[in-house]
Amino acid sequence: MAALDHLLAAIARRHLAAQVALAGSHGWWWCAGAATMAVAAVRLSGWDDLAWSPAALAIPALLAGGWAVLRVRRPPAAACARLADQANGGDDLLLTAVQCRAGEGDWLALVRSRAEAAAA
Numbered sequence: 001m002a003a004l005d006h007l008l009a010a011i012a013r014r015h016l017a018a019q020v021a022l023a024g025s026h027g028w029w030w031c032a033g034a035a036t037m038a039v040a041a042v043r044l045s046g047w048d049d050l051a052w053s054p055a056a057l058a059i060p061a062l063l064a065g066g067w068a069v070l071r072v073r074r075p076p077a078a079a080c081a082r083l084a085d086q087a088n089g090g091d092d093l094l095l096t097a098v099q100c101r102a103g104e105g106d107w108l109a110l111v112r113s114r115a116e117a118a119a120a
Contacts, residue, residue: 004097004112004119011080019072027064027071035060084119093118 081094088094097115100108 003116004094007084007119008077008080008094008098011083012075012077015075015080015083016072019075020068023071024064024068027067028060031060031063031067088118 077098078095081098082092084094085092093111094115097112100111
């Protein structure tokens with residue numbers, strides 16, 4: 001099942017990258033909003049003598065990136081197979097090949113061989 005495994009791994013990588021980007025975007029907006037509130041609070045409190053550096057602008061981005069990496073999990077093989085089946089027409093062939101276990105019947109070899117052909 002090399003072709004099927006290769007296809008599911010590629011889908012998992014793309015799905016994971018999309019989820020990290022989405023979580024990073026949301027985290028960036030939250031961190032940027034918190035940084036804006038902190039700057040406004042410092043300015044309104046009268047502590048104008050605090051030194052601000054351009055490197056401090058990277059703090060929200062670093063926090064958002066860390067949040068995204070810690071929050072996102074790798075999708076299971078069944079979810080990747082479902083995405084591949086939806087892209088191929090929705091006949092659930094790859095999902096069945098991933099979810100079936102050895103010893104379930106004689107049709108298992110047929111399903112896996114058809115899934116390999118579809119994955120290629």
